[in-house]
Amino acid sequence: DTVLTQSPALAVSPGERVTISCRASESVSTLMHWYQQKPGQQPKLLIYKASNLASGVPARFSGSGSGTDFTFTIDPVEADDIATYYCHQSWNSPYTFGAGTKLELK
Amino acid sequence: QIQLVQSGPELKKPGESVKISCKASGYTFTDYAMHWVKQAPGKGLKWMGWINTYTGKPTYADDFKGRFVFSLEASASTANLQISNLKNEDTATYFCANGTWELLDYWGQGVMVTVSS
Numbered sequence: 234d235t236v237l238t239q240s241p242a243l244a245v246s247p248g249e250r251v252t253i254s255c256r257a258s259e260s261v262s263t264l265m266h267w268y269q270q271k272p273g274q275q276p277k278l279l280i281y282k283a284s285n286l287a288s289g290v291p292a293r294f295s296g297s298g299s300g301t302d303f304t305f306t307i308d309p310v311e312a313d314d315i316a317t318y319y320c321h322q323s324w325n326s327p328y329t330f331g332a333g334t335k336l337e338l339k
Numbered sequence: 340q341i342q343l344v345q346s347g348p349e350l351k352k353p354g355e356s357v358k359i360s361c362k363a364s365g366y367t368f369t370d371y372a373m374h375w376v377k378q379a380p381g382k383g384l385k386w387m388g389w390i391n392t393y394t395g396k397p398t399y400a401d402d403f404k405g406r407f408v409f410s411l412e413a414s415a416s417t418a419n420l421q422i423s424n425l426k427n428e429d430t431a432t433y434f435c436a437n438g439t440w441e442l443l444d445y446w447g448q449g450v451m452v453t454v455s456s
Contacts, residue, residue, distance in 0.1 A: 266442060266443075270384075275449055276376075277446070278443065278446075281444075282442075321384070323443075326400075327401065333383050
């Protein structure tokens, strides 16, 4: 299975720029997507196919990358962005998710 | 607007079966695939597979072959997940999510299934 490696946690202050990386154990082309999950809620799609902003998502969120290395950026961070962020690939079966990066307030 | 409304929480004993539902609204049900995702308590997300809502053909990830069945009630715009011979490790929240075969777009609110003797 394709393993997606994310940093486990990051501490940020509102107004800062934060970047989350996701490295795949094998190429996933550009079929990498990013989700936000707040406690007790379902995941929400933010970025699809590496760099495309999902409908209704603020332009503070962005993504880039291809192959095995991807980044997800929030600039600037707002207090409401405190959540866990998952990368997810759908190029190789079975589809897999990263373990999640928990964004915390400094 | 697109909505996926899932059935309520379930408490089951080991060996029993459970069927959870996901009712879609706000779009043509057969235009989009339906995926299923498992999230154990305090853990990450695990993709279980998807069902082609137009043909009814399911695709299962290897870890979910055998006791797990995806089905449809297309006339009711509803997708179902049935789990048989429940085990303690099936305790989790199960999400449905619609989209294309390669993208999970809108998600249901999740169903907590607890397996305990």
